[in-house]
Amino acid sequence: MTTIDAAEIRRRTQELLAAHPPATTDRTEFLKARFDAGLAWVHYPVGLGGLDASRSLQPVVDAELAAADAPDNDPRRIGIGLGMAAPTILGYGTDEQKQRFLRPLWVGEEVWCQLFSEPGAGSDLAALGTRAVRDGEDWVVDGQKVWTSSAHVARWAILIARTDPDVPKHRGISYFLCDMTDPGVEVRPLRQITGEAEFNEVFLTGVRIPDSRRLGAVGDGWKVAQTTLMNERVSIGGARIPREGGMIGTVARTWRERPELRTHDLHQRLLTLWVEAEVARLTGERLRQQLVAGQPGPEGSGMKLAFARLNQEISGLEVELLSDEGLLYSDWTMRRPELVDFTGRDAGYRYLRSKGNSIEGGTSEVLLNIVAERVLGLPVEPRNDKDVAWKDLSR
16 A cells, blocks of 8 residues: 555645546546546555555545536446446456456446346355356356346446356356346346336346456355455445435435424434434444455445335335325336436335345345354354255255
């Protein structure tokens, strides 16, 4: 890590702004220049969008650019790339893979999705059955993935597939970077309770992936996937928000502006949830400080657990607070959105969409096990499949 300090970071940011004035520079060109200046994610290596500096200096860059009204890379639209694909490629990718993928990923020129879950392998992800068979310099992939956010707009996907059915399930998986435009990739919408098709199912039929797009060693896919999953949970549950930001802010604003809706019971519940939301926010700040010194650990699972529960309880309170208005649902149009917008929609949408928070990014039940075993040190759950070859497991 370099010895760059906050003053140096500010100087470099001001140099970027002077050379590429946001008001007169094309948005994409500005973002490319920011990446090349090492101000995309300052803790990444030089040449890969960073300065090999402390992660704690990133807010300095962000504040300077926000004050200059500089464009951002629309992180909600490319969240899977930023929060999951990028740290995994950085940790396990070859130099060629890092150079090829990280810049267009961060700039937002290429959207990413995640091909992990399957109809028979959700909570037990290591039981996945999608096969990848070696054929010369390629792997031929056949299988089905499900609940894939952004697959309908993604150019690339992070994919895990079974490459050896003769070993226990965790040891026979490999990790690939899949081109979603390749022949054999079919994306179908999954319409959800909100009326939208934000998720997709993806069918892979004879998809050929060059071995040069394998991430990590053959058979090490589960190990590589753990980096993805740990970062995913941090990005979902540990996003930086201001005090009274997110969904609790929406409910609190309604409470202040609509005194005729207030009751004593709702007041007590709002106070409790406000405190819990603030505790979760501060815990997220502490988690990000821990990340400055290392990699995300199982604490991210606890944050994601809290995020799901709070969103569901806050959205339920909001519907009750609004009484009859809370039962209204403004638009049931079948759409395929590019991002989830909790605060920009109505209460009915928030209530329905939050039901998915305890499923996506790892079910709450699975995360409770992770917290119990890896944070609290409780005995592990008994398993009878640890040393059994995947092909011999009952399905």
